[in-house]
Amino acid sequence: xxxxxxxxxxxxxxxxxxxxxxxxxRFLKTVARALGCCVAIAPGTxxxxxxxxxxxxxxxxxxxxxxxxxxSRRQHRQPNKPTLAEPSAPASRxxxx
Numbered sequence: 001x002x003x004x005x006x007x008x009x010x011x012x013x014x015x016x017x018x019x020x021x022x023x024x025x026r027f028l029k030t031v032a033r034a035l036g037c038c039v040a041i042a043p044g045t046x047x048x049x050x051x052x053x054x055x056x057x058x059x060x061x062x063x064x065x066x067x068x069x070x071x072s073r074r075q076h077r078q079p080n081k082p083t084l085a086e087p088s089a090p091a092s093r094x095x096x097x
Contacts (some may be wrong), residue, residue, distance in 0.1 A: 002032055004046060011047035015054040021055050030057075 004012065016024045030053045035041060093097065 015050040
């Protein structure tokens with residue numbers, strides 16, 4: 001379960017408000033999926049992801065582009081922590097993906 005502070009919640013509401021009502025559920029699900037891929041969520045990460053997802057939905061007009069935010073947009077990975085793409089990641093973590 002995700003929890004947000006007041007600033008993060010405000011960023012989500014602001015980004016969602018710019019979308020047509022029919023796209024808001026998709027927006028929130030896509031943001032949640034992208035945040036679930038982050039190792040750490042630092043200040044500003046939620047707002048950055050929300051803006052990226054909002055922009056993509058507005059550009060696509062809801063045309064099926066609901067993939068998670070690309071790895072290059074994920075912020076604040078902690079150093080020395082293996083990711084799923086690294087061969088040193090434990091097998092149990094790699095199988096969850």
